[in-house]
Amino acid sequence: MTAGRDMYGHEQLRDKVMDEAKILSQQLSSADVQVSLRTFGESYEISYTYREGSEAMAKEAYLKVKAYIDGAFDELRPITYYRYDQELKELIINYEDIILDYADIIGVTHQFFQRRDSGKTQSQMINDRLNFLQSIPYDALQNNEFGMLTPIRMLVEKQGDCESKQVYMAGLLKKMYPNRSVFLVLLPDKEHIVSAVEMPEAPDELAYIKDGKRYLIVDATGPSYINAADTVELRQKWNFDYGRQVWYPVYFN
Structure with a gap:
């Protein structure tokens, strides 16, 4: 089921449904x-x-x-990670599905770090995982039709953009804290x-x-190292406290 879900470009799927x-x-x-139905990039408008x-x-x-339209995108779920987001009114990558599909890879990575967590503070443990992902060369993936790399592809290709790294990091955080809330937070105005x-x-x-x-x-993006203690500077950089946010929960079955 996992194979190929990141091979379908959103434009192709959107155009077919629309x-x-x-x-x-x-x-x-x-x-x-x-x-009548009009499309505007990723968005659409129905009028009558x-x-x-x-x-x-x-x-x-x-x-x-x-x-x-809503049902058509739902039916495409088995072959694509794209879904229609009702709040943003556009197609977005279904981050939750990627984390669930690659729970085994994320779990193995978590076990690797867990063996080295003894005696460390929570901040140090989080920083180890952040630094691991930030050290992977950053690439905007402009030639990637899907728009990001799944965890296994990021490791194999040794590159990743903000979404690729952040999805991986959110999965690692959920492995660390299974009984706490973990979210991916999209900042639409900053495209981050x-x-x-x-x-x-x-x-x-x-x-x-x-x-x-x-x-x-x-923030696991990199290439500069931003540790857990840098959260205030991070939030200021992205206008996090005042800008538009969309919170997506992370969980494992």
């Missing part, structure tokens, strides 16, 4: 109701017009087109992503508070 949705909107249109007395029919047609781990013992000057919980924000 083309079929446009056909459906035309089929649902009539002399009384007109349904109607003659007097046909509002209910127009809304029903609108919902059918929307349900088709970081990791967040629940850290009740984090001092006030380092803690980020969300929903009453204290979190440590870390």
Whole structure:
């Protein structure tokens, strides 16, 4: 199931779904109701017009087109890591699925570090994992149609972008703290992503508070070394505390 899910480019999938949705909107249109679908890059907009007395029919047609689009992307899940995000209104990589599919690779890496964790503070243990990922050469992967590398491909190719490294780091943090909340936090306005781990013992000057919980924000991207204690500088750099955020939970079955 895992093989090949990172081989499908989002543009190809998006165009296929949207083309079929446009056909459906035309089929649902009539002399009384007109349904149209427009695309804007990764986003789309469904609109409708109607003659007097046909509002209910127009809304029903609108919902059918929307349900088709949502359902079509869900059906593609077995062959792709892309999904449609209702909050961002665009296709994004399903980070949770990648972490679940590569739980064994992340687990082996965690065991490697775990054997060296004895006597170290939590910050030191986190830093070991951060430095490991930050030391992997950074590459924006502009020629990669999928947009990031899965954990195994990143290790084999010895390169990775922010998403590739951050997904791996979030998985490692969840292995370290299985009973604590771990998130991947997308910063859409900055086109960046970081990791967040629940850290009740984090001092006030380092803690980020969300929903009453204290979190440590870390960045595995590199190439410079940014340790757990650098969380304030990291948050300032990306305008984290004030910018737009989308939090994606990390878990293992």
